[in-house]
Amino acid sequence: MKAALQAYVDGFNAGDPAVVVALFADDATIEDPVGNPPITGRDAIAEFYANNVASGAKLSLDAPIRGSHGNAAAMAFTVEMPNMRIRVIDVMTFGDDGKISTMRAHWGPADIES
Numbered sequence: 001m002k003a004a005l006q007a008y009v010d011g012f013n014a015g016d017p018a019v020v021v022a023l024f025a026d027d028a029t030i031e032d033p034v035g036n037p038p039i040t041g042r043d044a045i046a047e048f049y050a051n052n053v054a055s056g057a058k059l060s061l062d063a064p065i066r067g068s069h070g071n072a073a074a075m076a077f078t079v080e081m082p083n084m085r086i087r088v089i090d091v092m093t094f095g096d097d098g099k100i101s102t103m104r105a106h107w108g109p110a111d112i113e114s
Helices: 002-013 017-021 042-054
Strands: 024-031 058-063 070-082 084-093 101-108
Touching: 002 017, 002 042, 002 058, 002 070, 002 084, 017 042, 024 042
Parallel strands: 024 101
Antiparallel strands: 058 070, 070 084, 084 101
């Protein structure tokens, strides 16, 4: 799980959304931020990451990636964009196949700096 999350960061920062999308199960869901309607399915997830990578955003880890003894892992990171910074914690669950089944991004207005 930790290796998958590192691949997520590396693929995103390399500007390759296909690398990120390949980490997700076909029926995965994304809730970004938590409380928004979920983004479901490979096509919607591909569009989500293509748009985010195209924005010029880059990710930097704020602490080591954390894994559990179960099926979840989390990472605290900062999204750097041209005119803003967002502090985020992503919690992801994984299926038996090692693919991400859910991604929940924890951030809100107080976590945005301009």
